[in-house]
Amino acid sequence: MQTATKVPRPRGSVWTDPKARAWIFQLLAIVLVVAMGWFLYDNTMTNLEKRGITTGFAFLNNTAGFGIAQHLIEYTESDSYGRVFLIGLLNTLLVSVIGIVMATLLGFLLGVARLSPNWLMRQLATVYIEIFRNIPPLLQILFWYFAVMLSLPGPRQSLSLLDTFFINSRGLYMPSPTLSDTFGLFMAALVLSVVAIVFLARWAKARREASGQIFPVALSAVGILLVVPGLAVMVAGSPVVWAIPELTGFNFSNGWVMIPELIALTLALTMYTAAFIAEIVRSGIQSVSHGQTEAAYSLGLPAGRTLRLVIIPQALRVIIPPLTSQYLNLAKNSSLAAAIGYPEMVSLFAGTVLNQTGQAIEVIAITMSVYLAISISISMLMNWYNKRIALIER
Numbered sequence: 001m002q003t004a005t006k007v008p009r010p011r012g013s014v015w016t017d018p019k020a021r022a023w024i025f026q027l028l029a030i031v032l033v034v035a036m037g038w039f040l041y042d043n044t045m046t047n048l049e050k051r052g053i054t055t056g057f058a059f060l061n062n063t064a065g066f067g068i069a070q071h072l073i074e075y076t077e078s079d080s081y082g083r084v085f086l087i088g089l090l091n092t093l094l095v096s097v098i099g100i101v102m103a104t105l106l107g108f109l110l111g112v113a114r115l116s117p118n119w120l121m122r123q124l125a126t127v128y129i130e131i132f133r134n135i136p137p138l139l140q141i142l143f144w145y146f147a148v149m150l151s152l153p154g155p156r157q158s159l160s161l162l163d164t165f166f167i168n169s170r171g172l173y174m175p176s177p178t179l180s181d182t183f184g185l186f187m188a189a190l191v192l193s194v195v196a197i198v199f200l201a202r203w204a205k206a207r208r209e210a211s212g213q214i215f216p217v218a219l220s221a222v223g224i225l226l227v228v229p230g231l232a233v234m235v236a237g238s239p240v241v242w243a244i245p246e247l248t249g250f251n252f253s254n255g256w257v258m259i260p261e262l263i264a265l266t267l268a269l270t271m272y273t274a275a276f277i278a279e280i281v282r283s284g285i286q287s288v289s290h291g292q293t294e295a296a297y298s299l300g301l302p303a304g305r306t307l308r309l310v311i312i313p314q315a316l317r318v319i320i321p322p323l324t325s326q327y328l329n330l331a332k333n334s335s336l337a338a339a340i341g342y343p344e345m346v347s348l349f350a351g352t353v354l355n356q357t358g359q360a361i362e363v364i365a366i367t368m369s370v371y372l373a374i375s376i377s378i379s380m381l382m383n384w385y386n387k388r389i390a391l392i393e394r
Contacts, residue, residue, distance in 0.1 A: 044361070059357045060085065066352060068343050070259050081353050088348040089370060095265055095344065096331040096374065102270040103330060104323075107277025112307070114282045125278065133275035138336050140272055145264035145340045155251050166245055172258040177240035182232075186239035189232035196228075197221045214305065261342035265334070273330045280322045284315035316389055324382040328375050335371070345370055 060082040067077055071087045072094065113125035132140070150169055152159070158168040166173040197220075204215035233239065245255035288311050296306040338347035345367050354363040 057362055059359050059362070062357070064353070064356075066356075068348065069341075070262060070343055081357065084353055085349050085366065088343060088345045091342070091348070092331075092334055092344040092370070093374070095262065095269070095334045095337070095342075098266050099269040099273065099330050099334070100327050102266070103273040103277055103326070106270060106274035108281050110274060110278035111281025111285065114278060115285060129275045129278050131275075132271050133279075135272075137268060137272045137333050138339060140268040141265055141336055141340060144267045145260065149260035149264050155247060158247075158252075164244060166247075166252060169260065170251065170257075171260050172263060173245040173252045174256050174258070175242040175244050176254070176256045177242055180237070180239055180241055182236035183239040185236045186229060186232050189229045190225075193224045193228040196224055200224075212299075259342075261337065261340050264340060265337045265342050269330050269333055272333075273326050276326050276329075277323060280319055280326065281315070284319035285311055287318045288314045313389070317386075320382060320386040320389070324379060324386075327378050327382065331374050331378060332371060 061080050063078055064081050064084050065077055068075055068084070068087055070091060072090045073083075073087065075083060075087055110125045110128060113121050114129070116122045116125070152167060152169045155166075155168050155170060158166040158173075160166050164175060197217075200215075200220060201217050204217045208214055243254040245252040245257075292310055292314065293306060296310045301309070334344055335346040337344045338351060341347060350363055350367040354360055357363070
């Protein structure tokens with residue numbers, strides 16, 4: 001019996017080999033990108049040297065010499081540009097976090113109201129969504145700032161709530177807390193309450209899956225949070241001492257203040273983004289088969305628990321991916337604060353600092369890196385949550 005001999009394939013040129021051709025093209029692409037980057041870098045450095053412009057990040061140690069309307073950390077005009085950068089970053093994160101939380105809550109309420117059997121509620125939600133999502137966010141920011149906040153009365157004619165909160169054209173004044181000696185005991189009681197609620201929720205879930213009986217976890221959690229820390233306050237006294245704003249002269253002293261720029265920016269971004277989130281929530285709820293609702297009703301679940309236990313958990317798998325995009329848009333739209341002078345990254349660091357130092361390349365690179373890092377962090381967090389709630393096939 002003869003064995004077949006393997007005839008060697010004739011070798012062709014490199015261009016006829018797909019793998020070799022792919023490697024060549026990739027190497028050429030890398031060389032082209034590196035050469036282009038080196039050309040841009042060399043051309044930029046040459047032009048800067050001709051104009052006598054220094055490069056580097058040493059300017060961050062120089063004295064800023066200007067004031068900032070809002071800063072979450074201590075700041076004086078003698079501080080450095082590095083501290084100005086930190087203040088701008090914190091102000092940007094402040095607006096982004098507050099806006100994301102408020103837009104999520106408002107958007108979920110509007111999305112559920114959009115599907116309400118109540119005709120009036122459904123129409124009001126529709127009107128809100130169609131109005132606010134079709135007006136550019138910059139115009140909404142300008143409206144809340146110039147037409148609302150700056151139209152409020154002065155400090156002496158402030159609008160007050162319970163003589164504790166005051167709002168006027170200079171901002172919203174509210175009490176500020178000062179920790180007392182009993183704060184540690186109060187926090188211990190609060191942590192104990194949270195731990196008890198977590199164990200209670202797990203027990204209630206296991207009980208519901210085993211027997212179908214529902215335990216009122218929400219009401220029990222509220223009771224625990226009121227009773228346990230309340231007993232700690234009754235025994236040891238108040239954990240904080242509140243400083244109430246007082247009108248002294250032409251302005252208020254004591255307490256915290258939210259400047260009008262922050263209020264206008266937060267309201268505009270919240271209401272604009274909430275309109276898009278509402279449509280995402282509505283589409284997510286409608287993506288769940290109606291048979292799920294009918295099955296829940298047949299088991300005797302009321303409408304509220306059907307929505308919370310059956311519909312929303314399944315709808316989240318459709319809601320989360322586009323919701324991530326809205327969070328990213330809100331964080332990036334915070335840069336529109338430059339139109340009203342709110343001291344965030346763009347207006348404070350890429351604006352004032354750039355004009356004073358002339359370090360355009362370094363300042364813009366830092367600002368772009370900050371927004372890139374914020375966006376990547378939001379995406380990573382939402383992707384982690386999306387994987388956690390994803391369906392796992394057996």
